[in-house]
Amino acid sequence: MQTVLVVGGAGYIGSHTCMMLADRGYRPVVYDDLSSGHADFVQWGALEVGDVGDRRRLEAVIRHHAPVAVFHLAALTGVGESMLDPLSTYRANVANAIELLAAMRATGIDKLVFASSCAVFGPADRLPLVEDHPRRPISPYGRSKAMIEEVLEDLGRSGALRSVSLRFFNAAGADPKGRIGERHRPETHLIPVAIEAALGDRANFQVFGEDYETRDGTCLRDYVHVLDLADAFVRALEHLMAGGETLAVNLGREEGTTVREVLASIERVSGRTVPVARAPRRPGDPAALTACAARARAVLGWTSRYDLDAIVRSAFDWHLRERKRRDAAG
Ligand SMILES: NC(=O)c1ccc[n+]([C@@H]2O[C@H](COP(=O)([O-])OP(=O)(O)OC[C@H]3O[C@@H](n4cnc5c(N)ncnc54)[C@H](O)[C@@H]3O)[C@@H](O)[C@H]2O)c1
Numbered sequence: 001m002q003t004v005l006v007v008g009g010a011g012y013i014g015s016h017t018c019m020m021l022a023d024r025g026y027r028p029v030v031y032d033d034l035s036s037g038h039a040d041f042v043q044w045g046a047l048e049v050g051d052v053g054d055r056r057r058l059e060a061v062i063r064h065h066a067p068v069a070v071f072h073l074a075a076l077t078g079v080g081e082s083m084l085d086p087l088s089t090y091r092a093n094v095a096n097a098i099e100l101l102a103a104m105r106a107t108g109i110d111k112l113v114f115a116s117s118c119a120v121f122g123p124a125d126r127l128p129l130v131e132d133h134p135r136r137p138i139s140p141y142g143r144s145k146a147m148i149e150e151v152l153e154d155l156g157r158s159g160a161l162r163s164v165s166l167r168f169f170n171a172a173g174a175d176p177k178g179r180i181g182e183r184h185r186p187e188t189h190l191i192p193v194a195i196e197a198a199l200g201d202r203a204n205f206q207v208f209g210e211d212y213e214t215r216d217g218t219c220l221r222d223y224v225h226v227l228d229l230a231d232a233f234v235r236a237l238e239h240l241m242a243g244g245e246t247l248a249v250n251l252g253r254e255e256g257t258t259v260r261e262v263l264a265s266i267e268r269v270s271g272r273t274v275p276v277a278r279a280p281r282r283p284g285d286p287a288a289l290t291a292c293a294a295r296a297r298a299v300l301g302w303t304s305r306y307d308l309d310a311i312v313r314s315a316f317d318w319h320l321r322e323r324k325r326r327d328a329a330g
Contacts, residue, residue, distance in 0.1 A: 008074030010037025020230035093144035156246025164236035174318035181318030209281030218259035222252035225306035252291025
């Protein structure tokens with residue numbers, strides 16, 4: 001059985017990726033400092049607690065488990081936070097990633113799959129976004145991801161390491177069996193926040209701006225099931241194992257969904273009403289963002305399998321279970 005080191009594997013996307021790895025016959029080993037991840041999400045392999053910035057520990061863990069490749073998902077993920085405290089974001093997302101790459105180099109591991117983001121693009125000239133669209137990120141978070149993509153391109157050219165940068169758009173949904181799901185504290189992502197409002201765990205759901213140039217005036221985004229993203233990690237690994245080149249791919253359903261359409265899906269799936277409050281536009285929110293997934297299809301054979309209602313249903317079921325668990329724990 002081949003081992004893959006999943007850095008940040010106790011987090012939301014990382015834990016679903018470990019589940020998918022195990023499903024496809026790999027042995028995931030999680031390296032995570034549990035700063036925003038959860039030990040109970042690590043169910044498919046060993047957990048090594050450690051900081052990505054701790055290169056000596058990383059090297060020891062890599063030598064011990066001898067992975068064929070590394071998946072890197074550990075990061076500070078807040079765009080707003082990155083504006084308030086850019087240095088912390090650059091340290092976590094750039095300096096730590098360099099330490100990880102140095103540890104891989106020192107231990108002879110030369111394949112990496114990197115969790116990147118559509119935030120590398122900044123304002124879109126045209127939609128859907130293709131991979132070669134210029135990178136003009138507008139936040140330290142987006143810049144930190146773009147910087148690492150460039151480092152990875154240089155390493156690819158130098159022959160030192162091959163990689164796939166997976167650019168996620170909006171990750172959502174949960175394991176349909178309810179073992180793991182989205183547990184961010186505080187939660188800022190749209191679908192879980194709207195579900196919390198539907199369940200009465202928050203007073204209402206704020207719709208930021210209803211005067212965008214979209215079909216119903218609210219922002220339009222590309223929501224992808226977390227299991228589709230996990231599937232892309234395994235396909236990217238297999239691309240690299242087969243000798244494939246360094247590349248970046250956009251991962252989306254290519255079908256934009258507005259905020260109003262997400263709320264309608266939640267109401268359909270849950271049979272509950274989402275209480276809504278109108279709020280002004282937030283600075284920096286583009287009207288629409290959608291991915292062109294043609295490269296992921298062509299090179300990785302990837303397509304999304306879950307539609308919006310399937311995403312929302314799995315997220316809703318997960319939130320109900322979380323609520324029961326919290327209630328039982330008092
Ligand atoms: N969730 C999304 O919609 C989305 C969209 C685009 C990109 N991404 C990227 O995907 C990745 C995973 O996102 P997520 O939503 O699962 O986030 P998450 O916070 O749930 O997971 C990140 C994991 O990394 C760990 N971590 C953070 N700093 C660490 C450190 N210094 N050392 C060791 N472990 C550390 C955390 O404990 C956590 O388990 C991130 O790189 C994020 O930028 C996420």
